[in-house]
Amino acid sequence: xxxxxxxxxxxxxxxxxxxxxxxxxxxxxxxxxxxxxxxxxxxxxxxxxxxxxxxxxxxxxxxxxxxxxxxxxxxxxxxxxxxxxxxxxxxxxxxxxxxxxxxxxxxxxxxxxxxxxxxxxxxxxxxxxxxxxxxxxxxxxxxxxxxxxxxxxxxxxxxxxxxxxxxxxxxxxxxxxxxxxxxxxxxxxxxxxxxxxxxxxxxxxxxxxxxxxxxxxxxxxxxxxxxxxxxxxxxxxxxxxxxxxxxxxxxxxxxxxxxxxxxxxxxxxxxxxxxxxxxxxxxxxxxxxxxxxxxxxxxxxxxxxxxxxxxxxxxxxxxxxxxxxxxxxxxxxxxxxxxxxxxxxxxxxxxxxxxxxxxxxxxxxxxxxxxxxxxxxxxxxxxxxx
Amino acid sequence: xxxxxxxxxxxxxxxxxxxxxxxxxxxxxxxxxxxxxxxxxxxxxxxxxxxxxxxxxxxxxxxxxxxxxxxxxxxxxxxxxxxxxxxxxxxxxxxxxxxxxxxxxxxxxxxxxxxxxxxxxxxxxxxxxxxxxxxxxxxxxxxxxxxxxxxxxxxxxxxxxxx
Numbered sequence: 001x002x003x004x005x006x007x008x009x010x011x012x013x014x015x016x017x018x019x020x021x022x023x024x025x026x027x028x029x030x031x032x033x034x035x036x037x038x039x040x041x042x043x044x045x046x047x048x049x050x051x052x053x054x055x056x057x058x059x060x061x062x063x064x065x066x067x068x069x070x071x072x073x074x075x076x077x078x079x080x081x082x083x084x085x086x087x088x089x090x091x092x093x094x095x096x097x098x099x100x101x102x103x104x105x106x107x108x109x110x111x112x113x114x115x116x117x118x119x120x121x122x123x124x125x126x127x128x129x130x131x132x133x134x135x136x137x138x139x140x141x142x143x144x145x146x147x148x149x150x151x152x153x154x155x156x157x158x159x160x161x162x163x164x165x166x167x168x169x170x171x172x173x174x175x176x177x178x179x180x181x182x183x184x185x186x187x188x189x190x191x192x193x194x195x196x197x198x199x200x201x202x203x204x205x206x207x208x209x210x211x212x213x214x215x216x217x218x219x220x221x222x223x224x225x226x227x228x229x230x231x232x233x234x235x236x237x238x239x240x241x242x243x244x245x246x247x248x249x250x251x252x253x254x255x256x257x258x259x260x261x262x263x264x265x266x267x268x269x270x271x272x273x274x275x276x277x278x279x280x281x282x283x284x285x286x287x288x289x290x291x292x293x294x295x296x297x298x299x300x301x302x303x304x305x306x307x308x309x310x311x312x313x314x315x316x317x318x319x320x321x322x323x324x325x326x327x328x329x330x331x332x333x334x335x336x337x338x339x340x341x342x343x344x345x346x347x348x349x350x351x352x353x354x355x356x357x358x359x360x361x362x363x364x365x366x367x368x369x370x371x372x373x374x375x376x377x378x379x380x381x382x383x384x385x386x
Numbered sequence: 387x388x389x390x391x392x393x394x395x396x397x398x399x400x401x402x403x404x405x406x407x408x409x410x411x412x413x414x415x416x417x418x419x420x421x422x423x424x425x426x427x428x429x430x431x432x433x434x435x436x437x438x439x440x441x442x443x444x445x446x447x448x449x450x451x452x453x454x455x456x457x458x459x460x461x462x463x464x465x466x467x468x469x470x471x472x473x474x475x476x477x478x479x480x481x482x483x484x485x486x487x488x489x490x491x492x493x494x495x496x497x498x499x500x501x502x503x504x505x506x507x508x509x510x511x512x513x514x515x516x517x518x519x520x521x522x523x524x525x526x527x528x529x530x531x532x533x534x535x536x537x538x539x540x541x542x543x544x545x546x547x548x549x
């Protein structure tokens with residue numbers, strides 16, 4: 001035990017009182033109401049109902065985070081909902097607009113391809129060297145424009161760093177949901193060297209995109225094309241691309257998460273995730289391990305859905321650069337040695353304060369971005385029911 | 387240590403404010419900032435800037451600046467011509483077009499204009515100038531060799547001959 005005079009947090013914090021939890025949740029309720037019912041918000045009845053459901057949903061989850069002091073479990077409910085509702089609303093809109101999930105060449109020429117965040121790292125080098133954006137969209141300030149998505153990404157990244165992958169990515173929820181299904185992992189031993197693959201994919205995709213002048217990952221490797229939109233197959237090559245998308249989706253997003261209980265696409269493939277890891281360096285929030293409490297029993301390492309803890313990193317009292325700040329390790333640690341931390345402060349000194357500050361920022365962004373996607377998905381379902 | 391902790395909490399508080407300001411201020415600032423950057427969408431997609439318009443009676447033809455693909459891009463150099471408005475086009479278009487503006491026709495382009503906006507289009511291009519390639523019954527196989535309808539215009543992209 002430590003001879004340090006500081007006061008250590010209790011080994012097992014009790015649940016917060018209901019009144020105190022409600023008070024802590026109040027700002028998020030007000031924020032959600034402002035986000036969904038501000039003047040100028042959609043006034044259609046179905047959209048209003050969907051917005052009300054979303055406000056209740058997001059507020060209830062935050063309340064449970066406050067009450068139970070558990071983050072991962074409640075965040076996961078939001079995140080899986082995001083992963084499920086995004087394709088629902090998005091595909092419905094595509095079918096409504098163009099009758100298909102395939103993007104015809106006319107839409108690409110017209111600059112009407114919705115821009116997702118995935119190609120952002122691939123745009124940087126061509127834009128810097130030739131002032132050209134290698135994406136068939138429009139720069140304009142519309143919701144689906146490149147400028148709007150880059151702005152959103154920048155704001156969320158400033159706030160969360162790689163927390164983007166746990167609170168904003170509308171793809172990761174699908175595999176997190178699949179990984180939650182089995183009771184136990186069938187594959188438990190994963191070679192740690194697989195962690196380097198996303199960096200290799202990122203580097204090769206960035207260079208290939210510069211050489212071919214097209215977002216190579218979107219054209220060839222993105223598993224989520226299978227549940228969003230894809231280049232309409234005009235020839236045999238297009239058919240091959242679509243088969244690759246489906247196989248990668250089936251393998252990395254369905255089968256492997258089921259077998260490993262890990263987010264395998266995020267951990268071992270996603271180039272955007274690797275790119276986003278860099279921004280953990282500038283993020284003020286991080287996870288730390290209080291070595292005075294740590295045994296180490298490696299429960300946190302097993303709980304991490306992103307393979308962001310290793311024996312070496314635990315010995316150093318920190319997570320790896322790829323940490324998504326999902327909170328799984330904090331909640332799993334039986335000795336409460338893993339804590340939320342603000343850089344510059346003493347480790348394990350008021351970790352709940354660090355958690356609250358991160359959660360207010362992250363959840364505000366989650367309500368604004370993910371919440372609107374969930375509301376759109378709910379509105380789509382209500383449209384079909386009613 | 388106290389100074390570092392103070393700076394840490396200050397940065398954390400600032401982060402919360404960034405989150406709160408995002409929908410009201412920062413999104414707009416960042417979006418406008420990005421849109422103001424001197425970057426443009428790849429001309430292989432956009433077709434390049436329009437350089438002049440040829441009036442053809444009831445309709446007009448916009449001539450774009452030739453587009454030259456980059457490095458390993460799997461496209462040929464091409465020039466885009468836009469016929470508009472579609473409602474003013476005859477059932478069959480057969481126009482000789484002076485692309486380079488030297489007073490002489492460079493290509494003759496022929497295509498049918500179906501009333502159904504979703505009907506597939508095919509185009510024949512007869513080269514009258516060796517700088518341009520001929521095309522027979524072309525559809526929309528490649529960005530540099532196609533005919534498509536976009537809103538109220540029919541776009542034809544004619545590959546430049548390689549010399």
